[in-house]
Amino acid sequence: MGGRLREALRIADGRVDPDQLVARLEAVRRFLGIVDGHLPDTPLGPARTLVERAGARLALSRNHTVVALAGATGSGKSSLFNAMAGMDLSPVGVRRPTTGVTHACVWGPLDGGTRLLDWLGVLPRHRFVRESLLDGDDESTLHGLILLDLPDFDSIAHAHRLEVDRLLGLVDLVVWVVDPQKYADRVMHRSYLREFRQHRDVTVVVLNQTDRLPPADVPRVLTDLRRLLDADGLDGVPLLATTVADPVGPEALRAALERTVAERQAALRRLSGDVDAVVVALDDMVGAPRTALPADDPAVAALDRALGAAAGVPTVVEAVEQAYRHRAASATGWPLVRLWRRLRADPLRRLHLPGPQGAPGDPAGSLVAATSVPEPSAADKSALALALRTVAERAGDGLPSAWPDAMTAAARSRIGDLPDALDRALASADLGMSRPRRWWQLVNGVQWLVTLAAVAGLGWLVLGYAMRALGLPELRHPMVGEVPVPTLLLLGGLLAGLAVTALSRPLVRWAARRARQRAEAQLTRAIALVADEHVLAPVRAVIAAHADARTVLEVARHR
Structure with a gap:
């Protein structure tokens, strides 16, 4: 019994700093704001849900610890729930699921717990207060515990499975109740236990109904179950053996819950695990660092x-x-x-x-x-x-x-x-x-100069012909060699203009x-x-x- 008790007390030693948790949640919220419009909404759904759910949980009672008993049909979780409460609160069935709705047992006054139960969606008629004046101090060690008996996750009723999945995402700590016959159930391990590998700090596994096994077989079954849990990534998770047939059978579980209630860390550890799981998914979406494209790309x-x-x-x-x-x-x-x-x-x-x-x-x-x-x-x-x-x-x-x-x-x-x-x-x-361009103006000046020279020569020649035609004294033209100056001006101006134009074209x-x-x-x-x-x-x-x-x-x- 001492070994099982020590194992029960192996809820994670590390404490979660509330301020640091809030900072991590704020970082996730900022992440969502940064990638809004860049990444598709569907993969970001869990992160958005976490931010909303964590804000709501932190705003509710910090003096209560919500623990859920989850298991398959016939695992005896309702019997275990009643044994922990010390009274028959949840109906018990053997071959078919009888827990169609969630039942809650609250240790201590409901101050602050009512809003928490409302948030959890537990109907008022299925809420029970365990501690009373008749209990004296017997239940004081569990003061602040809210124990939930969930519907069977393998129920043929789809609504039951939806209720289980919903509450598994809200509670602070989950106690998985398995029985010797179905402890290796593939659906439970693949669809549920493996999904809680990021929440090892707030997970407990209970092998219930050990009274149905020969005493020598109990250690062997626990060893095999531990092997399966390690394969699920739940190594280090407390593994307890219980039975309601013996009054001291639930002692190990009760000790674990007392430790959890006293620490007031389960809600913080659960949210911290939720952040871990979300960060892993977001990290896969972000990938490696990337630098901007260089200008010479x-x-x-x-x-x-x-x-x-x-x-x-x-x-x-x-x-x-x-x-x-x-x-x-x-x-x-x-x-x-x-x-x-x-x-x-x-x-x-x-x-x-x-x-x-x-x-x-x-x-x-x-x-x-x-x-x-x-x-x-x-x-x-x-x-x-x-x-x-x-x-x-x-x-x-x-x-x-x-x-x-x-x-x-x-x-x-x-x-x-x-x-x-x-x-x-x-x-x-x-x-x-x-x-x-300035050189255009220079060439333009040269063109006008030679053009004026050609016009002057032409005018001079025309004037000479006109005077001769009118019988006036003949106008004598200066000569350059054998060529009259007016003729030289006319031909030279024309040729020079054409030459300047020809020389300008390559330029x-x-x-x-x-x-x-x-x-x-x-x-x-x-x-x-x-x-x-x-x-x-x-x-x-x-x-x-x-x-x-x-x-x-x-x-x-x-x-």
């Missing part, structure tokens, strides 16, 4: 390219090159043919992009509401969708499946804003085409390519800002949420 570069193609950057940079040639030719070409060139539409003006010297779209002027860049093709849209998916996959690489899904949702969360944002990026980008083409490169670099930076704001920032927010979730989970894990 190939997936980010591919995203920028895909956004640039969807925005029409290739069309714009082509228009910049053509517009440069058009404007350079208009500024440096032969003045006599410039009017014809200016009748052509400016390539950038056609796209409603920055025009020359303060035209609409110029960064120094007002921005147009939208550009006229063509809509992206189906191939561009497909490439963009692939780039978004690749970024999400890279960001969630190595994380449990829920997080890559969250990354994908974040990457696409602002996809509806992308067209306008890309359009604004194109319209606001400084393409370097708002002012004429215009080279400068146009440079302007294209500068515009492409500027647009690439503008597109990268759009990608950062509308795609990468939401993804980084999920990564930050993942890091915060891991941090608070460490707090919840620490006992």
Whole structure:
């Protein structure tokens, strides 16, 4: 008997600090707030239930300890319940379940216990108060105990099983009552006992009805039952032998319950075990640490390219090159043919992009509401969708499946804003085409100089022919060798103008390519800002949420 008593007293020695438990529960609550909107609700259900249930239990009586007797049909838990109470409170059956509802026996006054029983859902007509004036001090060691007799978990009535499952999630300590015939029941071990491996501190297993075994067989059955419990992950759980046929048979169980009641730790240990179980599940959902995507990640570069193609950057940079040639030719070409060139539409003006010297779209002027860049093709849209998916996959690489899904949702969360944002990026980008180049002005001055020389020579010649036709004295022209100066001015001005135009064309083409490169670099930076704001920032927010979730989970894990 002494050995069984010592085993009964092996309820966990470590005490649970209430403040630390509250801090762990608060960490779980913060975790739920952090991952809200990122992870699916269904796997988070146990954690939400824990936060609500723990808050309710801690707000109720801390002076009462709720202990449930759970077992299968015929295990004798109702008989054990009556023996502990010292009176017949719960009906007893042998072959079929007779405990259809939960019965409660309360030791001591019900002060504060009524609300607890209401929360447990025990009907008032099934509540009994054990301690009375006639008991004297006999029951004082169990003062504060609320003992529940649960329905049989293997009952054919589905409502009974639901009641058992509900209360097993609420009580402070569970005493599993098994009998020599069904102590190895597979359903009990797989569906119930193994689920309590995180609650070893608040679990007791009782081999009841040992009077049905020869005394020599009791140790053998207990050894086999201990082996099964160890396989269930319940190593160290107190294992007691009881029988109601002997008045001292429930002594070991009573001693264990007295110790539990005196410690006032069962509720805290139960909640702490609940937190442990929830943290294990949440840890599986969080996975390893994850850093943000670096700016030079190939997936980010591919995203920028895909956004640039969807925005029409290739069309714009082509228009910049053509517009440069058009404007350079208009500024440096032969003045006599410039009017014809200016009748052509400016390539950038056609796209409603920055025009020359303060035209609409110029960064120094007002921005147009939208550009006229063509809509992206189906191939561009497909490439963009692939780039978004690749970024999400890279960001969630190595994380449990829920997080890559969250990354994908974040990457696409602002996809509806992308067209306008890309359009604004194109319209606001400084393409370097708002002012004429200085060398254009120099060449323009040379063109006007030689053109004026040609016009002066032509006028001089026309004047000479007119005077001759009118019979006036012939106008003598200065000569340069054998060539009259007016003729030299006319031909020289024309040839010089054509020569300047011809010599300027290679320079215009080279400068146009440079302007294209500068515009492409500027647009690439503008597109990268759009990608950062509308795609990468939401993804980084999920990564930050993942890091915060891991941090608070460490707090919840620490006992």
